[in-house]
Amino acid sequence: xxxxxxxxxxxxxxxxxxxxxxxxxxxxxxxxxxxxxxxxxxxxxxxxxxxxxxxxxxxxxxxxxxxxxxxxxxxxxxxxxxxxxxxxxxxxxxxxxxxxxxxxxxxxxxxxxxxxxxxxxxxxxxxxxxxxxxxxxxxxxxxxxxxxxxxxxxxxxxxxxxxxxxxxxxxxxxxxxxxxxxxxxxxxxxxxxxxxxxxxxxxxxxxxxxxxxxxxxxxxxxxxxxxxxxxxxxxxxxxxxxxxxxxxxxxxxxxxxxxxxxxxxxxxxxxxxxxxxxxxxxxxxxxxxxxxxxxxxxxxxxxxxxxxxxxxxxxxxxxxxxxxxxxxxxx
Amino acid sequence: xxxxxxxxxxxxxxxxxxxxxxxxxxxxxxxxxxxxxxxxxxxxxxxxxxxxxxxxxxxxxxxxxxxxxxxxxxxxxxxxxxxxxxxxxxxxxxxxxxxxxxxxxxxxxxxxxxxxxxxxxxxxxxxxxxxxxxxxxxxxxxxxxxxxxxxxxxxxxxx
Numbered sequence: 008x009x010x011x012x013x014x015x016x017x018x019x020x021x022x023x024x025x026x027x028x029x030x031x032x033x034x035x036x037x038x039x040x041x042x043x044x045x046x047x048x049x050x051x052x053x054x055x056x057x058x059x060x061x062x063x064x065x066x067x068x069x070x071x072x073x074x075x076x077x078x079x080x081x082x083x084x085x086x087x088x089x090x091x092x093x094x095x096x097x098x099x100x101x102x103x104x105x106x107x108x109x110x111x112x113x114x115x116x117x118x119x120x121x122x123x124x125x126x127x128x129x130x131x132x133x134x135x136x137x138x139x140x141x142x143x144x145x146x147x148x149x150x151x152x153x154x155x156x157x158x159x160x161x162x163x164x165x166x167x168x169x170x171x172x173x174x175x176x177x178x179x180x181x182x183x184x185x186x187x188x189x190x191x192x193x194x195x196x197x198x199x200x201x202x203x204x205x206x207x208x209x210x211x212x213x214x215x216x217x218x219x220x221x222x223x224x225x226x227x228x229x230x231x232x233x234x235x236x237x238x239x240x241x242x243x244x245x246x247x248x249x250x251x252x253x254x255x256x257x258x259x260x261x262x263x264x265x266x267x268x269x270x271x272x273x274x275x276x277x278x279x280x281x282x283x284x285x286x287x288x289x290x291x292x293x294x295x296x297x298x299x300x301x302x303x304x305x306x307x308x309x310x311x312x313x314x315x316x317x318x319x320x321x322x323x324x325x326x327x328x329x330x331x332x333x334x335x336x337x338x
Numbered sequence: 339x340x341x342x343x344x345x346x347x348x349x350x351x352x353x354x355x356x357x358x359x360x361x362x363x364x365x366x367x368x369x370x371x372x373x374x375x376x377x378x379x380x381x382x383x384x385x386x387x388x389x390x391x392x393x394x395x396x397x398x399x400x401x402x403x404x405x406x407x408x409x410x411x412x413x414x415x416x417x418x419x420x421x422x423x424x425x426x427x428x429x430x431x432x433x434x435x436x437x438x439x440x441x442x443x444x445x446x447x448x449x450x451x452x453x454x455x456x457x458x459x460x461x462x463x464x465x466x467x468x469x470x471x472x473x474x475x476x477x478x479x480x481x482x483x484x485x486x487x488x489x490x491x492x493x494x495x496x497x
Contacts, residue, residue, distance in 0.1 A: 047381075053413070320346070
């Protein structure tokens with residue numbers, strides 16, 4: 008790339024950053040306008056709020072199968088402000104907004120501004136991501152730590168493996184099953200790097216946090232269960248619920264996700280493997296549950312699908328379709 | 339027009355139109371969902387004041403028996419413990435349950451019960467029958483006209 012082209016790319020990138028910031032601010036305003044309309048916490052949110060109270064009292068946990076991190080955060084805020092659920096109502100959506108920023112920063116570094124804009128926009132504009140992130144629930148919190156796991160996994164900084172491990176542990180603490188997606192990202196990264204030691208370094212960061220969470224819950228309630236018993240039954244072959252409801256969950260853009268896999272370019276860049284594995288493992292995991300299928304379970308792997316959709320668009324933009332038509336015509 | 343550009347424009351249009359359709363489709367379905375029984379309170383600005391009024395009426399050290407088994411929502415705002423009478427299937431067994439546990443407060447969410455057997459007792463007609471054994475302390479209505487009734491077991495019904 009010559010100097011002129013480089014300068015043009017930087018200017019374009021800055022323009023897209025500016026557009027992203029404007030869109031992000033508008034999105035945040037709409038997001039919080041919706042949050043302000045909520046007069047009541049959601050039913051599951053009530054469990055987390057009561058658990059927060061129980062964590063700092065001698066009472067047993069109201070719902071001991073709920074992951075503890077969100078309740079610890081609530082309890083921490085309560086210790087500063089007094090018990091006030093309204094503060095929590097406005098605090099929790101911050102995690103999804105932060106996840107959006109991290110996604111943009113990460114993809115901008117690796118794929119450029121337009122690509123980052125596309126993936127972040129598709130993720131944040133997904134109605135399930137929007138709606139469930141406005142609640143006092145673990146959806147936004149776990150999305151944030153999962154995205155942070157990805158961010159540190161792809162980083163080459165000295166301590167990034169350890170930080171990725173810490174983020175993996177926090178993903179587990181925020182919503183137990185999402186740790187499987189975080190593990191997938193880490194394992195694929197270790198394979199890409201061809202470095203088993205990388206996996207050990209990540210686990211060094213993750214293990215203490217996972218251990219603390221399990222021990223804390225066990226000591227408080229006398230047992231540790233990652234989910235209610237019905238949710239721990241898995242089936243084979245997996246259900247087709249998510250694939251049958253693709254349009255309702257991800258919209259027509261989802262059609263492009265499998266298309267991305269048909270381009271040779273996709274398989275030539277090992278960076279893409281993470282998102283392919285993330286999507287497949289998450290889809291298989293949620294589809295393998297025996298009865299509990301909900302579109303909101305797709306929230307955490309929506310960035311992977313958004314990535315594949317935008318990757319398909321990038322591949323289309325760089326593919327020379329004339330070669331195929333010429334071949335057909337026998338030229 | 340260049341074939342590559344045409345295909346790219348088509349793909350971008352699918353993504354953008356798909357996303358707009360997805361948002362429009364889900365706004366409608368979320369609106370419908372918010373009117374369902376499970377989500378009925380989300381936008382009800384009077385639910386919390388009602389729960390706080392109930393909390394102020396009942397001494398904190400006394401447990402309230404409640405007809406509805408999703409106790410987490412009221413439990414945030416009511417300081418007393420809330421107990422769901424599992425296994426109870428009639429007015430008589432409700433009285434026995436409360437007497438056995440030495441409980442006197444009953445909170446009824448009108449027309450709603452954790453068990454089918456008690457649904458008739460907690461509807462308008464059933465509540466009249468309930469008043470033979472329970473003294474009505476207060477009736478509360480939320481913004482969306484959901485009704486809660488606070489009762490106390492009459493002393494003659496205590497054993």
